[in-house]
Amino acid sequence: MTTDALHPDLAAGQRGPADHAIRQQIIDAADAHFARFGYGKTTVADLAKAVGFSKAYIYKFFESKQAIGEAICAQCLEKIMSAATAAVYEARTPTEKFRKLFSTITAKSTELLFQEKLLYDLAANSATEQWPSALGYLARVEASLREIILQGREAGEFERKTPIDETSSAIMLAMQPFMHPLLLEFNLDGLPENQTRVINLILRSLAP
Amino acid sequence: MTTDALHPDLAAGQRGPADHAIRQQIIDAADAHFARFGYGKTTVADLAKAVGFSKAYIYKFFESKQAIGEAICAQCLEKIMSAATAAVYEARTPTEKFRKLFSTITAKSTELLFQEKLLYDLAANSATEQWPSALGYLARVEASLREIILQGREAGEFERKTPIDETSSAIMLAMQPFMHPLLLEFNLDGLPENQTRVINLILRSLAP
Numbered sequence: 339m340t341t342d343a344l345h346p347d348l349a350a351g352q353r354g355p356a357d358h359a360i361r362q363q364i365i366d367a368a369d370a371h372f373a374r375f376g377y378g379k380t381t382v383a384d385l386a387k388a389v390g391f392s393k394a395y396i397y398k399f400f401e402s403k404q405a406i407g408e409a410i411c412a413q414c415l416e417k418i419m420s421a422a423t424a425a426v427y428e429a430r431t432p433t434e435k436f437r438k439l440f441s442t443i444t445a446k447s448t449e450l451l452f453q454e455k456l457l458y459d460l461a462a463n464s465a466t467e468q469w470p471s472a473l474g475y476l477a478r479v480e481a482s483l484r485e486i487i488l489q490g491r492e493a494g495e496f497e498r499k500t501p502i503d504e505t506s507s508a509i510m511l512a513m514q515p516f517m518h519p520l521l522l523e524f525n526l527d528g529l530p531e532n533q534t535r536v537i538n539l540i541l542r543s544l545a546p
Numbered sequence: 547m548t549t550d551a552l553h554p555d556l557a558a559g560q561r562g563p564a565d566h567a568i569r570q571q572i573i574d575a576a577d578a579h580f581a582r583f584g585y586g587k588t589t590v591a592d593l594a595k596a597v598g599f600s601k602a603y604i605y606k607f608f609e610s611k612q613a614i615g616e617a618i619c620a621q622c623l624e625k626i627m628s629a630a631t632a633a634v635y636e637a638r639t640p641t642e643k644f645r646k647l648f649s650t651i652t653a654k655s656t657e658l659l660f661q662e663k664l665l666y667d668l669a670a671n672s673a674t675e676q677w678p679s680a681l682g683y684l685a686r687v688e689a690s691l692r693e694i695i696l697q698g699r700e701a702g703e704f705e706r707k708t709p710i711d712e713t714s715s716a717i718m719l720a721m722q723p724f725m726h727p728l729l730l731e732f733n734l735d736g737l738p739e740n741q742t743r744v745i746n747l748i749l750r751s752l753a754p
Contacts, residue, residue, distance in 0.1 A: 542752075
């Protein structure tokens with residue numbers, strides 16, 4: 339995982355001065371435009387028109403529509419991760435931190451993805467095509483999860499026999515129905531009860 | 547769950563005499579046609595042409611393209627379920643039966659869905675739009691799972707404290723990445739190792 343994947347201002351396919359105010363202006367305008375008209379249907383020419391810059395000027399900052407999508411996606415994932423990190427920090431025990439990590443991710447993802455319905459296809463693209471922003475985000479969630487598991491093992495709350503890699507990757511997979519945009523959409527009706535059931539199952543699997 | 551959802555010859559949207567040989571002929575021809583040209587792009591008119599019957603004659607047996615899709619889907623799910631049931635029957639212990647149920651479902655689904663790449667959009671439609679055939683199939687998988695859990699509890703292999711409904715629904719959700727066509731496609735690369743990891747996690751959660 340490189341920092342490229344974590345910071346919107348350095349995301350893949352971007353160019354020109356990183357801190358240029360115009361860059362953020364383009365991202366914000368594109369965000370609003372995608373939210374209104376959808377990511378799939380918008381071209382860079384449409385965007386240029388909406389933002390009030392020339393296509394050539396936009397290409398000074400982003401090499402493609404996907405690069406702009408990446409930047410929006412990275413900002414969105416950053417919001418989700420920040421909320422989760424704050425919730426984990428507030429929780430007292432490793433068990434409670436584990437619950438908060440995944441329940442916050444799902445609650446925040448639901449809020450961001452489905453309030454702005456048309457950004458959903460952007461998120462789905464990012465996840466299924468494994469954009470660097472999505473991969474970087476998943477790596478950060480798994481890193482946070484590993485830290486919680488290690489704390490739980492240290493505190494005697496969790497079992498220590500299973501290799502940590504096996505434990506953390508299995509949990510990331512079992513949580514996919516509540517993290518991956520394609521399945522999250524499909525599982526919205528049963529929230530939060532169904533996620534709590536899977537979290538409880540995982541906590542039973544972690545029992546010493 | 548009604549039998550309508552379980553038997554292809556009674557699936558939703560079908561009409562006319564159930565055992566009519568023409569019905570199966572239409573299903574087989576549609577299956578071959580969808581596998582070659584894709585479900586999404588095919589119209590009932592295209593199908594009629596390919597099968598050599600009139601559109602009106604096809605409508606005697608199926609009320610829509612979806613009804614034909616349903617019938618194909620039900621047949622495909624029936625094959626998966628039969629393979630899983632046979633594998634569960636062969637296994638000796640509840641733990642082994644549990645492993646076999648899900649590993650067979652995933653292996654067979656992968657084989658059926660991705661050998662005939664263009665049937666994949668049919669399966670994805672069926673799952674995301676919750677067609678009766680897909681719902682009936684999931685109900686059968688869960689019924690088989692419950693039976694295995696009860697046997698495991700009886701035999702002292704599995705814990706008995708968690709309500710059976712909670713246990714079985716949580717397991718069905720945690721297994722979604724390896725059962726739902728949308729996520730199965732996304733998780734193909736890590737098979738079978740990643741599924742084994744989640745199965746191991748669930749078995750740890752079932753420990754008495």
